[in-house]
Amino acid sequence: MPHALAHIDTWIFDLDNTLYPASCHLFAQIDDRMGRFIMELLGVDAAEARRVQKGFFHAHGMTLRGLMTDHGVDPHDFLAKVHDIDLSVVEHDAALVSALGALPGRKIIFTNADLHYATRVLARLGLEDAFEAVHDVHAMDYQPKPAAAAYARLCEQHGIDPTRAIFFEDMARNLAPAKAIGMTTVWIDNGSEQGPAVAGDFIDYRITDLGAWLGEVVAELETA
Incomplete structure (x- = not known):
């Protein structure tokens, strides 16, 4: 396995539910604040707000894009409000810190946040x-994953050769556009919300523990 990654010079990571476990339920706080935002914006109850929220999420890759398109929401205002959450549930991850520090090459975050x-x-x-x-989403010009334009813009702005890059994501569908342009893909299968079902033929590796897996990769690359 690790020898197949010897050509990788750029390691690209999603943020939410990828660099920290979905089990800490950090994104649940964001989900709740998005619901409240929509309730206030549209004057609807919690059930209708959730229907609108998830509809935009599935259709556009993120709720914000739908709110901008259909309701003219200011992205800076929205993001400031939904990200005003308690981060104490996220803990220092020594294994991940060590593994990332030992990885050869560039490391970049690619996030809809x-x-x-x-x-x-x-x-x-x-x-x-x-x-x-x-x-981030501002650098994407508010065309979030899984829009193909988001991946093209990432590679253009950071000088990435996608055939020498690997992308880690908890949302399986966000790996499909990465695979389409030649990236190696890793699905963090940790129970996070997936949205509409998609085929999995664009997933190269399916893992559950990012820090442990990267630690094994580093060890093998060092002895290769």
């Missing part, structure tokens, strides 16, 4: 200095 929130989460994990860049 924004830089301010990502920076706070990375600090909780002890990874504030682990990544060269955070390519």
Whole structure:
């Protein structure tokens, strides 16, 4: 397995439910705040707000894109409100810190969230200095994963050769566009919400523990 990754020079990671386990339920807090935002914006009850929220999530890859398109929501206002959450549930991950520090090559975050929130989460994990860049939803020009344009923009802005890159994601469907342009793909299968079912022929590796898996990869690459 690890020898097949010897050509990789860029390691790309999603943020939420990828660098920390879905079991800490951090995203549930965001989910709740998005629901409240929609209730207030549209004057609807919780059930209708959830229907709208999940409809936009499945159709656009993130709720924000639908709110911007259909209701003219300001992205900075929305993100500031939904990311105002308690991060104490995210714990320092020593194994992941060690593995990422030993990986050869570039490391980049590719997230539908924004830089301010990502920076706070990375600090909780002890990874504030682990990544060269955070390519966030603003850098995507609000065309989030899984839109093909998001991946093209990532590669263009950071000079990435996708055939020499590997992408880690908890949302399986977000791996399909990465595979289509030549990236190696890793699905973090940890029980996070998946949305509409998709075929899995674009997934190269399916794992449950990112830190442990990367640790094995580092060990094998060092002895190869």
